[in-house]
Amino acid sequence: MNEITESPAELSDPLLPSPADAARSPTSSGVPWQVVSIMMAGTFMAILDSFIVIVAEPVIQADLGASGGQLQWTLAGYQLTYAVLLITGGRLGDLYGRRRVFVLGAAIFTLASVACALAGTANGLIAARLAQGLGAGVMVPQVFAVITALVPERGRHRVFGVLGMVMGLATVSGQLVGGLLIGADLFGSGWRPIFWINLPVGLAVILAAAVRVPETWGTRARRIDVPGVVLLTVASSLAIFPLIEGREAGWPRWTWACFAASAVLFGVFARVERRVGERGGDPLVRLSLFSRRPFSVGLVLVLVLYACITSYYLVLSVSLQDGLGMTALGAGLTYTPAAAMFFVFSMVAGRLVPRYGRRVLMTGAVVLAAGYASTAIVLLSGVRFAPGAVIPTLMLQSVGGGLVITPSLNAVLARIDPRDAGLASGVLSTAQQVGGALGVAIIGVVFFGSFHPSAGGAATAAAHALAMSSVFTCAAALVATVLVCLLPGGRRG
Known part of the structure; x- marks a missing residue:
């Protein structure tokens, strides 16, 4: 296979199979x-x-x-x-x-x-x-x-379900x-x-x-947009570097200067890319891609979801190891039941989405928010902080995560022209990384601002800090629920 030239079709729900699929030849219907x-x-x-x-x-x-x-x-x-x-x-x-x-x-x-x-x-x-x-x-x-x-x-729903499972398991394991x-x-x-x-x-x-x-x-073009690459690389670096370093450094002035410079350079980048396109050139990023509602809304959805999952596993690890004194292996084993649930419900999502569309994602986002909320409630209720207290709520989070995180990948890439698949995939992967860095930056402020071991012991302090972090991630999951509602309307396949 040398090149795919399929053109996307506009449908009411990008998560459901297109009518054109029925016309595909039998040899093209299988998943390699x-x-x-x-x-x-x-x-x-x-x-x-x-x-x-x-x-x-x-x-x-x-x-x-x-x-x-x-x-x-x-x-x-x-x-x-x-x-x-x-x-x-x-x-x-x-x-x-x-x-x-x-x-x-x-x-x-x-x-x-x-x-x-x-x-x-x-x-x-x-x-x-x-x-x-x-x-x-x-x-x-x-x-x-x-x-x-x-x-x-x-077939992409099944494949992205497996891919989401692989990514989730890599994160957890x-x-x-x-x-x-x-x-x-x-x-x-x-x-x-x-x-x-x-x-x-x-x-x-x-x-x-x-x-x-x-x-x-x-x-078919064979030329890279060098000005676009330079501008995008510098602008992205100026945005991501302070997200990684800012909390540890105490958010000094240079971090905010980086954010401001990044915003300016992204504006310059957009202008340069628009001009390259208008002149018939081959821009690094075709801005028209962002005019597609499934892509733009789905992209923000992925960013929010990865802000939840990446940051939460980080503070959970700190809570288990610094708060409860567990080993790295012990903390990893605490994640194992949740990883199993993520695995199972990622596969379930792959089977349900072709039939029910965005309603699966909506259910997942609500369950994800409920999982974070239940963790906060358990930790604030006075129950002794121990792995057994949070494992059930972690499993509930993973049920929701499996139902919403894995199909969200398809929500972003649905109806993307295969000729733009590499560009769209790069943007999607960037949203995942930026979401993770942004979540860590925000939850770091919440967690470490609430983590005071001298006040009542390390375990009590970790329980309180993890509860506050759970409140933040619950709010982010509710935002994800709203974003799912903004995806094009669902219908039965």
Whole structure:
């Protein structure tokens, strides 16, 4: 398959199958699961490495003598380059072939993982993590784009359900996998296996993709919009960097100056892209994409949802480890029942959405809000804070998350012309990363502003801080419910 030229159709509900699907040939109706699985393995690696470092930081600090700032950059540096390059990475896939760019990104990611494992200094590890993020930023958008290009619309609900499950499990299992690998201390190597594990997986993904994944392209143009890339990279960096660093630094003036400069540069970027399009050129971002209501509303929905899930797992980890004194492995095991529920209801959503459309997302958003609210109620009721007290409410959150987070991916990419799949996928992935960074920045203020261990003991303080954070995420889930209502109206398929 060389290029997909399907044109999107405007329908009343982008989450339901289109009438055109009935006219597809039998050979085009199946889902190429082998190809999809190869691409998803790349996504799992990239997301896992966003979280696996969290549990390794104390060991890394002891081994490399890293300062607090250097330690933070082993996590923040990866997130920054990952987020900043996603749109450009998606566009490169449209221009030069998604399989080719995916393999390139996977190769960069794998080599950088080896460099991380071999790092002898904190600065060397940071540099390798920056390169790792670059590889992830190039690799991940191709996953969404290939699915959009190769999977018929009526099959995408199932595929995005599985993809959402994979992403959720990577998020939840990062600390568990990290704790297991560090605890095993293979060959006395301490923290380094958390990066070595990417070598065999990365090589397998590269080989399988090169052999099994068909090539697809977007636009036939063969020129990258260099001014657009520069403006977008700088504007994105100025927006994301203070979100990552701002809370730890106490939100000094430079963070607000960065936000202001970012807003100005995004305005300049939009103007430049509009002019390039008017002159018949090939802009990095076609602004007309945002005029599509399912895409624009769905994009904000994804941003809000990832602001909830990423930030909440971070403060939950702090509550369990700093508040209750649990090990990283123990904290990871606390997430396991919730991960199982997320897995199950992600699959359920894939079956229900083709029939009931956005009503599935609406139900999920309401249940998600109820899960956060129930956590706050339990923690504020005077019940002793322990894993058993919150596991049921975490499971309720995961039921809602499985029903709304996984279908939201399809809500964004529904009816996207496959020629724009790489660009749209890059924008979607950026929304996920920006949402996560924004959620962490806001919930960090809420959580650490409420976490005062000296007042009544670490466990009591952690319970109160987690309850306040649950109130914030409940409010964000209610906003997500409103956004689901703003998606084009549902109807039965």
